[in-house]
Amino acid sequence: MPKTGEKPGAGQYTCKECGKTLTLDDETDKLPPCSNCGGTEFK
Numbered sequence: 001m002p003k004t005g006e007k008p009g010a011g012q013y014t015c016k017e018c019g020k021t022l023t024l025d026d027e028t029d030k031l032p033p034c035s036n037c038g039g040t041e042f043k
């Protein structure tokens with residue numbers, strides 16, 4: 001599972017803690033912490 005600071009590629013990721021969806025537009029974007037709960041694990 002992707003975590004904050006990794007570059008998993010463009011796509012949609014869902015916070016494991018709260019379920020908020022985060023979108024990365026670029027292959028080189030790093031995953032930020034969840035803007036809702038500060039979680040660092042996504043799926």
Ligand SMILES: [Zn+2]
Pocket residue numbers: 015016017018019020034035036037038039
């Ligand atoms: Zn969250």
